[in-house]
Amino acid sequence: MYHSLVRPTQDRDSWTTAVIDARNEYAAPAPGKRRGGGRPLSDHPANEALSEGMSVKILIMGGTRFVGLACVEELAKFGHDVTIFNRGVTEAPVALPRNIRRLYGDRNDHDALRATLKDEKFDAVVDCSAYLMADVELMVEIFKGRIGHYIFMSSPAAFAPSTAFPIPEDHPGTTIETPRNKNYGILKAACEQYLVDQFYDNGFPASVGKLPMVFGPRNTGRHREALMMHRLLLGRPALIPGDGSTFSHPNYIPDMAIGVRKMLLNPATFGQKYTWAMEEYYSDDSFADVIGAVVGVTPDKIYMPADVTTEVYQTFPYPIMHRSQVAASPWYKSNVFSTTKFFDHTGFRQEHTFEAACADTYEWFQRAKIHENYNWDFSHEDAIIKRLRG
Ligand SMILES: NC(=O)c1ccc[n+]([C@@H]2O[C@H](COP(=O)([O-])OP(=O)(O)OC[C@H]3O[C@@H](n4cnc5c(N)ncnc54)[C@H](OP(=O)(O)O)[C@@H]3O)[C@@H](O)[C@H]2O)c1
Numbered sequence: 001m002y003h004s005l006v007r008p009t010q011d012r013d014s015w016t017t018a019v020i021d022a023r024n025e026y027a028a029p030a031p032g033k034r035r036g037g038g039r040p041l042s043d044h045p046a047n048e049a050l051s052e053g054m055s056v057k058i059l060i061m062g063g064t065r066f067v068g069l070a071c072v073e074e075l076a077k078f079g080h081d082v083t084i085f086n087r088g089v090t091e092a093p094v095a096l097p098r099n100i101r102r103l104y105g106d107r108n109d110h111d112a113l114r115a116t117l118k119d120e121k122f123d124a125v126v127d128c129s130a131y132l133m134a135d136v137e138l139m140v141e142i143f144k145g146r147i148g149h150y151i152f153m154s155s156p157a158a159f160a161p162s163t164a165f166p167i168p169e170d171h172p173g174t175t176i177e178t179p180r181n182k183n184y185g186i187l188k189a190a191c192e193q194y195l196v197d198q199f200y201d202n203g204f205p206a207s208v209g210k211l212p213m214v215f216g217p218r219n220t221g222r223h224r225e226a227l228m229m230h231r232l233l234l235g236r237p238a239l240i241p242g243d244g245s246t247f248s249h250p251n252y253i254p255d256m257a258i259g260v261r262k263m264l265l266n267p268a269t270f271g272q273k274y275t276w277a278m279e280e281y282y283s284d285d286s287f288a289d290v291i292g293a294v295v296g297v298t299p300d301k302i303y304m305p306a307d308v309t310t311e312v313y314q315t316f317p318y319p320i321m322h323r324s325q326v327a328a329s330p331w332y333k334s335n336v337f338s339t340t341k342f343f344d345h346t347g348f349r350q351e352h353t354f355e356a357a358c359a360d361t362y363e364w365f366q367r368a369k370i371h372e373n374y375n376w377d378f379s380h381e382d383a384i385i386k387r388l389r390g
Contacts, residue, residue, distance in 0.1 A: 056265065059126070072097065081099075114142060118142065124264055125143060127150065132191070215250055241304060248282060250280070310331065
């Protein structure tokens with residue numbers, strides 16, 4: 001069990017540089033020389049704990065839906081001692097790995113959460129169910145001084161709109177309310193900043209992970225890649241926004257979870273906000289093509305003029321194309337993200353190509369009989385197809 005692993009003694013930029021320098025030095029010592037000049041960060045208990053075959057105690061807040069469930073599986077696979085906390089309302093679509101410990105409760109009941117967690121000891125917390133400032137403030141109150149790492153799962157919806165791409169990981173947070181997801185991004189942005197400040201002001205070892213457009217097997221967002229598979233299998237046309245050239249930035253669920261594992265108890269990540277995703281982007285056009293290739297259907301694409309696309313985004317009950325959400329971004333903006341800092345600090349690399357990831361997702365789609373059991377109202381699409389094709 002670790003208590004307040006490290007405290008920043010320098011300003012934010014030099015702190016990060018010092019950590020990275022120390023890690024690099026440790027990673028590549030001069031041939032035949034002892035590593036000297038103080039205790040390298042890689043000798044820190046956090047890193048010892050995560051050396052091969054070692055296990056740490058991890059609490060995952062959430063853990064039974066999609067993102068959290070993938071983290072549970074990845075961390076359990078690497079031998080960590082995983083506990084999950086949730087209400088027991090959302091049951092995982094697969095059996096949880098063996099030896100997962102469960103704590104039950106509603107995190108909105110703060111007194112009960114305090115009582116449940118006050119005597120529990122964890123090395124790290126991965127928080128997949130925090131959306132409000134009150135959620136993260138309580139986690140800081142409960143775990144301050146007695147935890148090695150707190151990872152807050154967040155979203156690019158927390159980014160302010162940007163005119164520069166790829167959007168840097170330290171791009172400011174949004175304060176703009178958006179029609180579709182109300183203040184999701186604003187609240188996440190406020191939580192992120194609070195946690196970064198908690199590290200620099202009080203040494204609370206928090207990190208923020210933003211996940212662009214997560215997709216893959218067991219995706220609960222049924223309007224996403226599964227809908228395109230279903231649509232093409234039905235022989236329906238694919239409505240493409242504009243000329244199809246808008247880019248999105250995908251994050252494949254098993255790779256997302258590897259990213260969490262790579263961050264875990266890594267002091268270089270404390271006080272940092274990261275975005276991680278694939279190194280590939282795809283256009284709307286190529287999304288339909290790749291999904292078409294994996295399901296074995298040549299997509300019948302209908303390119304919607306800009307005014308029709310705008311109307312579709314305003315009136316459909318679901319986004320016609322799965323996008324990385326950035327606050328108040330119009331449909332024609334290619335929201336792609338820099339992941340360089342995350343890759344540098346953690347050594348993470350994309351493990352699947354986009355095409356292979358879509359093929360794996362289709363295997364799940366077939367196994368889980370999603371197509372047979374899809375209940376989707378295509379009437380909005382039919383109206384647009386009729387208007388455009390007559
Ligand atoms: N999916 C994406 O594309 C995407 C993209 C960006 C960021 N994210 C972030 O990923 C995180 C969540 O992903 P997910 O839903 O897939 O995670 P998950 O951890 O797999 O599922 C959500 C968990 O939260 C629990 N939960 C919900 N309300 C609760 C409450 N009041 N008290 C206690 N537990 C509660 C649910 O269980 P019970 O219902 O049983 O309580 C469930 O286990 C969020 O932080 C989200 O912002 C997701």
